[in-house]
Amino acid sequence: MNPISVGLVVVAAAALVGAAAGALAPARTRPLVTGTATAVVGLGGVLVGVAALGGQTWSLTVAHLLPLAETTLAVDALSGAFLLLIGAVAIAAGVYGIGYTSPGGAHATDEDDAAPGHDGVGAHDDASGPATAAASRTAQAVLPLFAAAMLLVPAAASVSTLLVLWELMALTSLVLVLAEHRLRRSVRDAGLWYAGMTHAGLVAIMLGLVVLAAGAGGESFAAMRAGSAGLSPATASCVFVLIFLGFGSKAGMVPLHVWLPRAHPEAPSHVSALMSAAMVTLGLYGIIRVGFDLLGGGTRWWWLLVLAVGSVSALYGVLQASVAADLKRLLAYSTTENVGLMLMGVGAAGVFAAEGNRVLAGLLLAAAVLHAVNHAAFKALLFFGAGSVLRSTGLRDLDRLGGLASRMPVTTALFAVGALGAAGLPAGNGFVSEWLLLQGLIHSVTGAMAPSVVVAISMPLAVAVVALTAGLGVATFVKAFGVGFLARPRSAAATGATESPLSMRAGMGLAAAACTALALAPSIAGAPLSRLLSVLPSVRDGAPLAGSDVSLRLAGIAGSMSPLLIVVGLLVAGLGAAALVRRVTHGAPRRATPVWGGGSTRLSPRMEYTATSFAEPLIRVFDDVLRPEQDIDVTPFAESEFLIESISYRQRVPDRVEARLYPPLLAAARRWGQWSRGIANGSVHRYLAYGFIGLLVVLVIVGITS
């Protein structure tokens, strides 16, 4: 029996059993039951992914499961990579969710958000309240279904199957985003935005795929693959732009990213991790699947569009992340940034594939997929870490956190591992894929082929974008870790933080282990990536990375780097220096002293640098892009206007893309709705007349055209 079919059966069975058990189990055992079921679903996905990346393929057609169309599932190496990624995240999220949704701990509520100043309010500890919101019957029952729906999307092999699974994934995730809707008003707002954006995306995907299926003469992927060559260039371009918009809205690219910074912070943290680490990559999968596989590569301007949108997403995402003070919002914007980097890799790969430079195309696509895997590992870990902090303190606001290194040592250390990966520094896993991306971009000029003018202009700019993104990414995660976890606590809630339950630490530990493995031995990805590329002959059929020794060598072009040697070198140098210093000073202990306060002896936590003050230079430098809103209220005493009683200063960095683009669109939609209310006044006779006229118009058109 094929391990892929076994794995998929495990996924489906565990999801259904888990959903039923989640709906029926008593509240006490519910977290354990659904968490385990989700982890088993993930395990099934990992099984399928490993088998598919090992070279196995599998397909299944069921005739009568859906009305009007066959249900077709097929798994190849490209699906396998994403199944493995999603499955691994689901395992960690399932384990983590057991502790996260169990009673105890404090979760953010409206009262917290509305609390004035930075003095903080105490943690909410009532077991009946916030903590159980994410453990509600509905939310718990839907969690395994969501994981299974995500896993089945890359296995879909026909338009109708894909759309049904895609919508199942969207609806289950929407239910999960709304889990805490009774606690905070902002959850309802986030749910509305998410529902709107995901359905707009669905419409675009559906239109694109339906046009493609009609032109290719069949709705199964095999038929579309065979028939897409017959499409006119205009139709193919139209299809590509539509599916790029549709999948891009799920991936969170600018300007369709608006739902991410809303939905990711408001969802329960293990759901945020699933959405941010796993679900957004399905947008990337869709673009690769349709663009390279079904449409066979297409023309150069498609991929220049992808490259440009990716660049804007990377820069805008990281800029917003670097000034965000809400930890989960920061992570959501960082997702937009990383999706931007992946899209840049895919776009550049497409440009080179269209120009016939298949060595670079293969390398860049491999870099993009590897970055998706790396991002999944570190972003899941970071959302778990943020969730642990949220559960323990009820806070997401970095300006009120701090001092967690001694109170939550395990969470702090594991968050540091994730932050290192996200910052793209050596010894972190993000470094490897960013290095591959840069190598692909800089070799544009020196490959076997002379660069075209478009390449000569776009690639240096892309390198600059990647570099600035990496630099600002470092600033972002220094802020997230340094302000959020180090120094002294900035509020009472942070002072009372305690370490998370064992299952949450285990979930984080799994993600951290994945980060470390990917950081130290990225060459294990070499063979799977070359199998993945063999699915996409329009890009390249061959291995992007050569050698499986300690260092990473590029195939076809010069370039090598050894993450393992770097880490070993750092460890040897660091430990050697520590031992030497200890020897010279005879191991004298450090004396604990108060920090120097410039003469003052009473330093209050309010004098510490906060996330907002940390990001202030960046806000000033990028003032033209960010356009922060500031207002200062000075209240003088009644006796004299020169005696100041209080000064209140507020600064907000609104999402400028959203503020500029969406209000006009929403206003137009509202006007349209109001106008149509006029013609739909409730009269049955009118509706019958509309139907009749509509039928007549269709008949006339059919009569004229045929």
Next chain:
Amino acid sequence: MTAAGVVGVLVQVALVVGGAPLLVGLMRQVRAVLEGRAGAGIGQPWRDLRKLMKKEAIRPEGTSWVFTSGPLVLFASTLVIAAVAPFVSTASPLDGVADLFAVVSLLLLGTVALTLAGLDTGTAFGGMGASREVTIAALAEPTILLAGFALSARVGSSNLADIVAGTLATPAQVLSPATLLAAVAFAVVVIAEAGRLPVDNPATHLELTMIHEAMILEYAGRDLAVVELASAMRLAVLLGLSVNLFVPWGVATSSAPLALLGATAVFALKVGLLGAVLAAFEVFIAKWRLFRVPELLAGSFLFGLLAVSASFFLA
């Protein structure tokens, strides 16, 4: 990994660790002489380090392992660069690590270790220094990578040894527009990364202007000694990189003992000379306002972009 290659690595490490404080001493001495002071002599940084090692180390209340490990990470990351970069010999056995982007990231790792330590102290000074340092590092990143792109374009590899060997093979390339533009961009970045004037004043302890010193304010004794030594090494490594990327003559292409000896002397001379020039240049300028530094970096970014364009279109 041959024995001779290992010797080459050890020579480089010893040269950087031993020579970096002397380089700082030399630069201070040049400055002192030009300002009409006697100066403390070029051995003073080493004497300072010896004194600091004897002093008591402290651990400010509320700090964590991040504070105590910060100096070690800074030191280790700089030491790894000193081991792998082609300072004395291009025939390094650690060739695979000597990628330009990896070296740049290692520099950034050292910066991050100190900024986190600065934040960990929980004082306004630490946070202020960290915030400024990270802002400058983030803005310098595009320039340094574009300059690297321009340099690697002509040899088809971002490996430092390949770039140096490529320049040695075709010396005329040094005067190509791409290389000259990249040199200007690189110089600005080196000044910013090393915290020299006009970006940061290494001699100041004035609260409102300091960047690097603000982050390390809480260190004392042996921890401060490690930070000081690592910062000096960082300066030496940055100057060494700029010297060997643009004026590589004298670098040994084999691991023969005599070649290594000669290359060591030439390298020390070149870096010393560049340090002296930098110190003399610093006498004539003042520190800039913090918010003019981004303008400087934007200018250098433009040079980097022009360098890459020149390597495309004028090649």
